[in-house]
Amino acid sequence: MWKKGASKNIIDAELASASAEDLHFSDGRIFASMCAQPLEVAVEAHVRFIEANLGNAGLYPGTQRLEKEVVRAIGGMLHHEGAGGSIVSGGTEANITALWIARNVTRRKKVVFPKSAHFSFHKACDILGLEPQMVGLDEKFTADLDEVKRVVDNDVCAIVGIAGTTELGAVDDIEGLGALLPDGAFLHVDAAFGGFVLPFLDHGPPKFDFAVPEVSIITIDPHKMGMSTIPAGALMLRDEGQMRTIRKDAPYLDTVGQAAALSGTRCSAAVASTYAAMRFLGEEGYVKLVKGCMDVTRYALEKGTGIGLEPVMDPVMNILCFYAPDVVRIQSEMEKQGWKVSVARNPESLRLVIMPYVTRDSVDGLFADLEEVLGGLDD
Ligand code: 0PR
Numbered sequence: 001m002w003k004k005g006a007s008k009n010i011i012d013a014e015l016a017s018a019s020a021e022d023l024h025f026s027d028g029r030i031f032a033s034m035c036a037q038p039l040e041v042a043v044e045a046h047v048r049f050i051e052a053n054l055g056n057a058g059l060y061p062g063t064q065r066l067e068k069e070v071v072r073a074i075g076g077m078l079h080h081e082g083a084g085g086s087i088v089s090g091g092t093e094a095n096i097t098a099l100w101i102a103r104n105v106t107r108r109k110k111v112v113f114p115k116s117a118h119f120s121f122h123k124a125c126d127i128l129g130l131e132p133q134m135v136g137l138d139e140k141f142t143a144d145l146d147e148v149k150r151v152v153d154n155d156v157c158a159i160v161g162i163a164g165t166t167e168l169g170a171v172d173d174i175e176g177l178g179a180l181l182p183d184g185a186f187l188h189v190d191a192a193f194g195g196f197v198l199p200f201l202d203h204g205p206p207k208f209d210f211a212v213p214e215v216s217i218i219t220i221d222p223h224k225m226g227m228s229t230i231p232a233g234a235l236m237l238r239d240e241g242q243m244r245t246i247r248k249d250a251p252y253l254d255t256v257g258q259a260a261a262l263s264g265t266r267c268s269a270a271v272a273s274t275y276a277a278m279r280f281l282g283e284e285g286y287v288k289l290v291k292g293c294m295d296v297t298r299y300a301l302e303k304g305t306g307i308g309l310e311p312v313m314d315p316v317m318n319i320l321c322f323y324a325p326d327v328v329r330i331q332s333e334m335e336k337q338g339w340k341v342s343v344a345r346n347p348e349s350l351r352l353v354i355m356p357y358v359t360r361d362s363v364d365g366l367f368a369d370l371e372e373v374l375g376g377l378d379d
Helices: 008-021 040-048 054-059 061-077 091-106 120-128 145-151 174-179 240-246 269-306 327-336 360-375
Strands: 084-088 110-114 131-135 156-162 186-190 215-220 233-237 319-323 342-345 348-353
Touching: 040 269, 054 061, 061 084, 061 233, 061 269, 084 091, 084 240, 084 269, 091 120, 091 156, 091 186, 091 215, 091 233, 091 240, 110 120, 120 131, 131 145, 145 174, 156 174, 174 186, 233 240, 269 319, 269 360, 327 342, 327 348, 327 360
Parallel strands: 110 131, 110 156, 156 186, 186 215
Antiparallel strands: 084 233, 215 233, 319 348, 342 348
16 A cells, blocks of 8 residues: 555556556457447546445435436337336346346246356356256357257246347347246346347347347346446346345335345446436437448458458347457467457357447458468468
């Protein structure tokens, strides 16, 4: 610990130097992040609500009202105006909480999810003492329904479907999973990434949300394609009453004396930030944003095929993967050129996430260097 405090100028210089070591979205070189550069209006909202803590909601009726409005807006976007829920720290917390609720309601143990599921489901099973039952993928890289059918039984607490897989952006057949749901089990949809993309696509997105009657809970992250600040995830429930199954007494709190969230102190600035982003963009703004991302994604697809790369699948959303030889080496060679790309494992491929800050110019730059790297692979 420092003995004496430092001046603002010194702190500012130290922070500036640390920040200069970081990569920034504005550099146009990051193709491996699922978080966006938050909107200015969202950053300002975040700062304004920096001290709010919905962990003690009684002190913050205004923030609480904003949270209700945000939840209602997201519910409407997901075809259920009456949905309940809360703003949480991100997809991991939302997924853990979803399975926590499912376990407490059903008192069952088995969770069925595709191997494309985010690793937060393994964390959730670990913490909650649930049994993961992983199923393989079909030729569309979505949960294999035949396998799901084989493994479901009356021990199933939840089936998980992914609406926008982390690696490929594939969307599981949520209606198909719903048809296989055993009585009383939950259908949880992880739309952490896809939730702010699918509703705004112009090519007839697959049904993934509360429009599918079996869907019980949805994870959707404002801090990914929602343009909010980190940490903002959302847990959306068809039946808000189920939140009571995770409620704990907290008699000293200046609220109803009960808390129903995994976190105690909650970063409520993210509520304001999400409100600001959604209010500022509106549906029209997101349609435009997603269209921009999809245009750049298709442009990148052409660029890739133009240099002889084969896409793993036609991109449903703004994630694009190409088969390539020795992808790990390509990734590290690209890193030497200052590009951050990632590697998907299922199947092994070069993965590009085309977030709103990715421009055609940076795509041009990336593929020019990628072509050189590919040419030099035999050396
Ligand atoms: N569900 C899906 C489908 C996800 O893709 C992710 C995160 C989560 C849940 C968990 O969300 P949180 O990270 O908000 O808890 N997917 C990315 C990942 O873990 C997140 C990410 C973001 C990765 C920014 C890199 C990065 O620079 O790979």
